[in-house]
Amino acid sequence: MMGNDAVVWPADLPNSYIGRAVPRANLARLTQGRGEYVSDLQLPRMLHVVFLRSPYAHAEIVSIDVSAAAGMPGVARIVTGAEMAGHCTPWVGVLSHLKGLKSAPQHALAVDRVHWQGEPVVAILAASRAQAEDAAEHILVEYRELPAQVDMFEAAAPDARPIHPELGDNIAFERRLDAGDVDAAAAASDHILSRRFVFARHTGVTLEARATIAEWNRAEQRLTVHMGSQAPHMIQNIVARHLNLSEAQIRVITHDVGGSFGIKVHIYPDDMAVCALARMTGRPVKFVADRIESFTSDIHARDHVLDGRIGVRNDGTITFFEIDDITGIGPFSVYPRTSAVEANQVVNLTGGQYAVPNYRARTRVVFLNKTPTCQYRAVGHPIACSATEGLVDLAARAIGMDPVEIRRRNLIRDDGYPCSAPSGIRFEALSHHAALDKLLAMMDLPALRADQAAARTRGVYRGLGLASFIEITNPGPAFYGVGGARISSQDGASVKLDASGCITVASSITEQGQGSAAIIAQVTATAIGVKLESVRVILGDTDTTPYGGGTWASRGAGIGAEAAFQAGRALRENILKLAATILQSAPENLDIHLGVVVDKLTNTERLTLAELARIAYFRPDTLPQDFQSELMATRHFVPREYGFAFTNGIQASYLEVDTETGFIRLLKHWVVEDCGQPINPLLVDEQVRGGVVQGLGAALFERCHYDGQGQMINANMADYLVPMAGEMPDIEVAHVISPTRESAIGAKGAGEAGTAGAAACVANAVNDALAPLGVVITEIPLSPEVVLRALHGG
Amino acid sequence: MKAPAFGYLRPASLAEALALLQSHPDAKLLAGGQSLLPALNLRLSQPSHLIDIGRLAELCGISVQQGRLRIAALTRHAELQASPLIAQAAPLLHAAIQHVAHPAIRSRGTIGGSLANADPAAELPACALALQARIDVLGPGGARSIQACDFFTGLFETALGSDEILAAVEIDTPCEGAVFGFQELARRSGDYAIVGLAAAGRVEGGALAELRLAYFSVGATAILATNAAACLLGTAADPASLSRAEAALAQDLDPPDDLQASSATRLHLARVLLRRVVSSMMPQQRLAA
Numbered sequence A: 001m002m003g004n005d006a007v008v009w010p011a012d013l014p015n016s017y018i019g020r021a022v023p024r025a026n027l028a029r030l031t032q033g034r035g036e037y038v039s040d041l042q043l044p045r046m047l048h049v050v051f052l053r054s055p056y057a058h059a060e061i062v063s064i065d066v067s068a069a070a071g072m073p074g075v076a077r078i079v080t081g082a083e084m085a086g087h088c089t090p091w092v093g094v095l096s097h098l099k100g101l102k103s104a105p106q107h108a109l110a111v112d113r114v115h116w117q118g119e120p121v122v123a124i125l126a127a128s129r130a131q132a133e134d135a136a137e138h139i140l141v142e143y144r145e146l147p148a149q150v151d152m153f154e155a156a157a158p159d160a161r162p163i164h165p166e167l168g169d170n171i172a173f174e175r176r177l178d179a180g181d182v183d184a185a186a187a188a189s190d191h192i193l194s195r196r197f198v199f200a201r202h203t204g205v206t207l208e209a210r211a212t213i214a215e216w217n218r219a220e221q222r223l224t225v226h227m228g229s230q231a232p233h234m235i236q237n238i239v240a241r242h243l244n245l246s247e248a249q250i251r252v253i254t255h256d257v258g259g260s261f262g263i264k265v266h267i268y269p270d271d272m273a274v275c276a277l278a279r280m281t282g283r284p285v286k287f288v289a290d291r292i293e294s295f296t297s298d299i300h301a302r303d304h305v306l307d308g309r310i311g312v313r314n315d316g317t318i319t320f321f322e323i324d325d326i327t328g329i330g331p332f333s334v335y336p337r338t339s340a341v342e343a344n345q346v347v348n349l350t351g352g353q354y355a356v357p358n359y360r361a362r363t364r365v366v367f368l369n370k371t372p373t374c375q376y377r378a379v380g381h382p383i384a385c386s387a388t389e390g391l392v393d394l395a396a397r398a399i400g401m402d403p404v405e406i407r408r409r410n411l412i413r414d415d416g417y418p419c420s421a422p423s424g425i426r427f428e429a430l431s432h433h434a435a436l437d438k439l440l441a442m443m444d445l446p447a448l449r450a451d452q453a454a455a456r457t458r459g460v461y462r463g464l465g466l467a468s469f470i471e472i473t474n475p476g477p478a479f480y481g482v483g484g485a486r487i488s489s490q491d492g493a494s495v496k497l498d499a500s501g502c503i504t505v506a507s508s509i510t511e512q513g514q515g516s517a518a519i520i521a522q523v524t525a526t527a528i529g530v531k532l533e534s535v536r537v538i539l540g541d542t543d544t545t546p547y548g549g550g551t552w553a554s555r556g557a558g559i560g561a562e563a564a565f566q567a568g569r570a571l572r573e574n575i576l577k578l579a580a581t582i583l584q585s586a587p588e589n590l591d592i593h594l595g596v597v598v599d600k601l602t603n604t605e606r607l608t609l610a611e612l613a614r615i616a617y618f619r620p621d622t623l624p625q626d627f628q629s630e631l632m633a634t635r636h637f638v639p640r641e642y643g644f645a646f647t648n649g650i651q652a653s654y655l656e657v658d659t660e661t662g663f664i665r666l667l668k669h670w671v672v673e674d675c676g677q678p679i680n681p682l683l684v685d686e687q688v689r690g691g692v693v694q695g696l697g698a699a700l701f702e703r704c705h706y707d708g709q710g711q712m713i714n715a716n717m718a719d720y721l722v723p724m725a726g727e728m729p730d731i732e733v734a735h736v737i738s739p740t741r742e743s744a745i746g747a748k749g750a751g752e753a754g755t756a757g758a759a760a761c762v763a764n765a766v767n768d769a770l771a772p773l774g775v776v777i778t779e780i781p782l783s784p785e786v787v788l789r790a791l792h793g794g
Numbered sequence B: 001m002k003a004p005a006f007g008y009l010r011p012a013s014l015a016e017a018l019a020l021l022q023s024h025p026d027a028k029l030l031a032g033g034q035s036l037l038p039a040l041n042l043r044l045s046q047p048s049h050l051i052d053i054g055r056l057a058e059l060c061g062i063s064v065q066q067g068r069l070r071i072a073a074l075t076r077h078a079e080l081q082a083s084p085l086i087a088q089a090a091p092l093l094h095a096a097i098q099h100v101a102h103p104a105i106r107s108r109g110t111i112g113g114s115l116a117n118a119d120p121a122a123e124l125p126a127c128a129l130a131l132q133a134r135i136d137v138l139g140p141g142g143a144r145s146i147q148a149c150d151f152f153t154g155l156f157e158t159a160l161g162s163d164e165i166l167a168a169v170e171i172d173t174p175c176e177g178a179v180f181g182f183q184e185l186a187r188r189s190g191d192y193a194i195v196g197l198a199a200a201g202r203v204e205g206g207a208l209a210e211l212r213l214a215y216f217s218v219g220a221t222a223i224l225a226t227n228a229a230a231c232l233l234g235t236a237a238d239p240a241s242l243s244r245a246e247a248a249l250a251q252d253l254d255p256p257d258d259l260q261a262s263s264a265t266r267l268h269l270a271r272v273l274l275r276r277v278v279s280s281m282m283p284q285q286r287l288a289a
């Protein structure tokens, strides 16, 4: 049901754009090389900045000698941390609702100490990037190396030397939770299983690296920041605050953005330096991260070790979950979203799919001299899901129960909503059992089990793994706002009818390739009653869009699109009022179909929007004197009743393990997910598939390798293995639809569902494959080395 | 990162290229650029000039003359892959080239560049060893030929003089009973392998009369596993002989540790490949498969 030709069918009601797989309008531009990314921009008098970064994980800066570099060709200015500190104030990445979270002041350029390999130390501005790199080679920085904390357990030990002596220790944050009665539940269990789960540190490799251009207009006293950010209003606020400007003096424009995954929802020290440098030099300053510096300056994520415990009775009842989680972040908690959120999510989410009231958890967030970690696609979810689903499979095996059956018995019943998990998170309406049923129908389980058995007779080890999951979407202020961060949880849209009868909608959400613009156009066209092609979408400019949060945490469709829908409805009402005045009818007797005002009863055409706009804009003299048309409407939206709209789903993986080589071949992957009302099923499916692929990357390939000195030793695309098409299985996607009642559209988020459960079901499938050999592996990535070690010891 | 500044020279003939190489001692030859340009961008190499030999017709072409296959240096990986002549006269190269990088890189990268670059993880140097290739070189003093086993002298090092140009590779076309095998273990298709094996041999009366096992990604250069091969000569690669060969492999290989695999894992994987590749080369096994 491709939409374009369907649009002209008279029988096609305008509201049909919601839930329809129409192709997105920006595709032609982006696929024909007509996109405009920050790295494409060339401004007059522009300087290029290169950052000399710390080669050490931890060192004192003894001296910096820039004299040789300063005179090199093209060099305009060289700025050290000491000078920068006078132009950009430091920040501390804490949130008040994460009780006890602490961090130390962080500067745009390191002042007297460097805390991780990759921390920016000196900014070199030159006429070209190549010249700045040439000059960077001639800057002499003398360091006195300090011992680095590179192991989370050692850093967390009570006698460990603190990275920031003033903080007392390296524990940035600790949270404990005890719900129900775990001890009593343990006593009443027939089996208790314990297991350590290990999650490597990895990062989100965006196709377009981070890029920022800042330009200071002396006459206007205004800074324009071109940055491919997911959250331009957040950037506006932070840059204003640390450059001592007002928000009105800052404009942030995102342009096209080549992928984000959370990497671009933060502000980085180098970005902050670029803004300050533009003001200091009075010239536009451009920074484009190269791949190598991306690996040590973009945020990392995960890096958790979780000890999990589960109790089960012989009838399959799960009695409790217990986790003790620890994670190694960087030397600072990242500003402003903090580096404690992932661990906090692990505590919130673990076991949340199951009706198990007894739950005990602890997490510790530990400073390390490594690249800072922060929110990356599916924050905390893969850890919680892998631990939960890994433990459930262990429990099933202990009592000899089928993995499907144990889930049926324990997943929260579909008629059991609304309800809360023991961690306090609240569910409006989930569909675990419907999703499970749909999954089983899709994958033909008996046939797979037969294939698996036949393969085993040939000495081939195939396995099947399941992972049900919950996903946090549509976050309200509970995420950041209540903790004191000025990150908007509401979003807005302004919808306007232009003089030719076309619609322009400006929304505060942003697009990084996932189709935000497409869904805004779909809901706006639907709300007003116009053709999709007559809607133009404006995103990513703080001067021209309403104030809002942007695109992150799977909130664009559920919050941003709802605001656009409400604005479209408001404009529709205004249009009908005007039409009724022109036509001497009543608004309730009129309707808008595909850009034409019609009689509601007879559907006969009365007035095109072009004609209506002509009258409103050029011949208002023909309208009654007491009537003023308003052909622009703005609405904002944030869900009120639930802090988050939880979604759910289940994934399955079928794979083959080569027990001689340790290689894993993914044969097939299935996902059933419930994001409420999908606005564009094509985009939802691709979000789910893309999310699965990133989850599979974590499961099999991605890992930031550090040596004992805190050096990242695979900071390049040859050695850091991202998932590639050749190794990906077919991914079948289906949906259950449980709309949220908090909005008119009923959409929840879908961007992180794939990532949440992919690694968990792959690990379960590997363990299913290796079950005849008595081997269980709960470490990702599942590299050949890890698999062989488990199989052969050593 | 950006490459440091360099001069660019594009000779119109091989003779001019040789002259330029002599007059610019800090220059580097540029063929497909698929190894050299990344090295420049990483500032691992800072040549004064690049001498682009990419358009020299004298260095192009695949031909067979008197039972010898001649592959000129500028033959792109993609040409090698698509050539029916290669498929027929050098099945090992045909099998190996599919594993080299990705289509975009194969359409630029050249066999001469790959051999001259001597990456220990590269497929083509190992094939050259297994096939007993002869490498034809031109220098100020004229032409000379180097046997593959003498060509790869160390990590990214060859017997090629700094004023010489690799002109072509020559190998014998397959004789009666010739057998080949190629497999590699790479995390992702197109990646450099964790371990790979290019093998060539001859089967006579159901037994291996000749066998060369060229491993790559196991040391500073591609390595001929002569001890392991000796265990299999005269046998039909029966399980007992294969086990002996696997054991003997420890005398041939002492692989390094790296991010992908420990030394012990590499040796283990080399043994797995030994069994799989040699078995695939035996006619009766191929029938069974």
Ligand SMILES: Cc1cc2nc3c(=O)[nH]c(=O)nc-3n(C[C@H](O)[C@H](O)[C@H](O)COP(=O)(O)OP(=O)(O)OC[C@H]3O[C@@H](n4cnc5c(N)ncnc54)[C@H](O)[C@@H]3O)c2cc1C
Binding pocket: B028, B029, B030, B031, B032, B033, B034, B035, B036, B037, B038, B073, B099, B100, B101, B102, B105, B108, B109, B110, B111, B112, B113, B114, B116, B117, B119, B121, B122, B123, B124, B160, B164, B165, B166, B167, B190, B191, B192, B193
């Ligand atoms: C992402 C990526 C993945 C890759 N994966 C693989 C892989 O899996 N396996 C693999 O084998 N290779 C791989 N390669 C390397 C690729 O095969 C290169 O093409 C090859 O190694 C070099 O060939 P070239 O023609 O590009 O040489 P260039 O890069 O132009 O030159 C390489 C070196 O050889 C010298 N040289 C080139 N030609 C001659 C000549 N005729 N005489 C003397 N010296 C010469 C140059 O001076 C230079 O020092 C990969 C490359 C990339 C970028």
